[in-house]
Amino acid sequence: MLTPVKDIGHDVKELVRIRKEHEDTIFKRRNIKPRIEFYTNSQYIKVYCADRQAYLNKNGPRCKCIEQEKHLNQSLRKVPKDEKLFNPRLINDEFTPQIMEWVSTEYKCAPCLRSSTKMIATSDFLFIFGGSNPNMSKNSKSALQDVHRFNILTRKWTKLNVDNIPASLICFSTCWNPNPSDTNLVGYIYGGAYDSEGIQMSNELYKFLIDSDGGISFEKVHVENKPSPRCGSAMIMNKTGKLYLIGGADEKGYLCDVWVLDMKMGKLSWKEIKHGCLLKGRYMHEVMLIYDKIFLIAGGDGDWSAPLDKIDVFDIKTQKFIQINTLSDENHGYPHPRQFLSAVIDGTDAYIIGGLAYIKSEQGPASSNMADTKIFSDIWKLSQIIIDGEIFYKWNKMSTSLKMALFFHASAITPEGCVYNFGGCIDAKFMYPSNKLQRFWINPPTLKQISMFKALSNNPSLIEQIQDLRQSLSMKLIRGH
Structure with missing residues (x-):
């Protein structure tokens, strides 16, 4: 557990206050007293349990939160000090194109x-929708039914109070409307799972609107002839206003079906496209x-990943x-087949x-055992190129990569x-x-x-003095300050 504090030196009263603040209810119930070590140079406190290893050996899965903290601490020790990962006040003003960097944030307001999860980006904000955390003590298997907003300019997180948030925000699909309105950005959310094991899934469609001030609202779209409840599908909208839903997994197995929904029609109804191709079902x-x-x-299934x-x-x-x-890339060949990746499109x-x-x-077939899996940190670019008037698509491995391997x-x-x-x-x-x-x-950047x-x-100090500070209004606000 890492918590930013002031340089407390050797103030005994301050140590007592911090100790009480960080005592965990689990430790109280088990009569285990935490041992506190603090480092004035880094201005952070690490809280340890004196009997941590014995407690883990005795209780095992019942102490997932402690095991998770230990695992994350070991991973974070690998981060070089010059990354300045834990400085919440740092404003990154150095821009190196195509080089991955940590983004320092105000962690006390950050999403858990x-x-x-899924993320949407505008010029001013990032929006984080739902997700899953199997180690949370309360309703750990349920989807996180929340929305968090990140101000790109000030690096501040805000949890939004929003009504009608979908409850199936695990492995759901989302997409933008490529024809934005004058006042709002419009997007859609489909399906997903209500729990981390995918026992209950959804086939509902939701519409969300993002206004210029960073506010967001959801509304359920009433549609007839719905596809089967599913998770791990992919959705996209073209400029004619048609939503395309492809694949995923339902209670019967992995899917390769294609559905279309014309959002310009008065009466909305999903229509399955009979493409007649015998493709393997896939999700994620x-x-x-x-x-x-x-x-x-x-994407793929439990035994196969699409090449x-x-x-x-x-x-x-x-x-x-x-x-x-x-x-292929001249030096690195093709990307390894994989699932649970993320992707962005630029033109x-x-x-x-x-x-x-x-x-x-x-x-035999692929295994889901930990020893038979590989997590990737690499980034690949698929580009359209024209050779002798013919269109080709070429892979190039980027020189940068994620700071730690994620899926x-x-x-x-x-x-x-x-x-x-974010996350993963x-x-x-x-x-x-x-x-x-x-x-x-x-x-x-510009x-x-x-x-x-x-x-x-x-x-x-401008961050605190100007409450409504964001990129689209920053120059006007700073001049008038």
């Missing part, structure tokens, strides 16, 4: 540790829309699946980030071309989620953005 994949073709990226040298593509015009051969370029793969043994995480790209990554699992047992935020720039962050770095 979670995976299986990503989709990207280029012109009139929907690319299915990665990335050949990509299945749904052609909207012909209503059929085709397969496209991609070109006709797609970036896939992290993920997990079940390694197939020589004796079941969320990624989103801002209109300015900055990719943010750091171990193959799905037990240790994260709430750390990372970013890298696809394109160099001079306006650099000047804004530099101004706040030199004048951090």
Whole structure:
């Protein structure tokens, strides 16, 4: 447990106060007294249990919160000190294009540790929807039914009070409306699981609206002829206002079906497209829309992960699946097949980030044992190139990578071309989620953005003095201050 505090020196009264503040109810019930070590140089306190190992050996899974803390502390020790991960007041004003960096935040307001979440990015804010944390003591298997907002300029988290939030916010699918209105950004959420084991799933469609002030609202969309309740599907909308839902997993197994919903119709009804292709069912994949073709990226089932040298593509015009051969990176070949990855789209370029793969043994199919899995930190770019008038798609491995290997995480790209990554699992047992935020720039930031962050770095008091500070209004507010 890491908590920012003042440099307390050797003030005995302050030590007593901190000790009482950090005593855990578990320790009280078990009559185990914590041992406190504090370091004035780093200005952080670490709380240890004197009988930690004995307690873990005796109680095992009943003490997941302590085991999780120990595992995360070991992982975080690997982070170099110069990353300045735990400085909540740090304003990152140095921009290195295409290099991943930690984003320092105000951790006391940050979302709890979670995976299986989704993230939406605007120029001013990031929005985190739901997710799962199997180690929470209360309703640990239920989806986290909350929305958190992150101010990109001030690095502050805010938990939003929102009505009508969907309850099935584990392994759900989401997408933007590419035709934004004048006042709101519009997006959609479909399906998902109510619990981390996927026992109960949803087939409901929700619409969310984000206004210019960072407010968000949800409303349930009433639709007829719904697909089966499912999780792990992928959804995307084209410019004609049609939603396409592909694949996922329901109570019967893994799916490869395609559904379409025309949002411009007066009476909304899902329609299944009979594509006639015998594709293997998959879930936890990503989709990207280029012109009139929907690319299915990665994903798979319990024994198989879709290869990335050949990509299945749904052609909207012909209503059929085709397969496209991609070109490899000259030095690194193709990305390893994987699931539980994240992806962002920038024009006709797609970036896939992290993920997990079940390694197939020589004796049989892939195994879900921890020893037979691999978690990735790499980032790959799939680009459209034209050679002799013919279109090809080529993989390039990025020079940067995640700060730590992740899967079941969320990624989103801002209109300015900055990719943010949040949360995810750091171990193959799905037990240790994260709430750390990372970013890298696809394109160099604008001079306006650099000047804004530099101004706040030199004048951090502006963050507290100007309550409504964000990128779209920052220059006006600072001039009028």
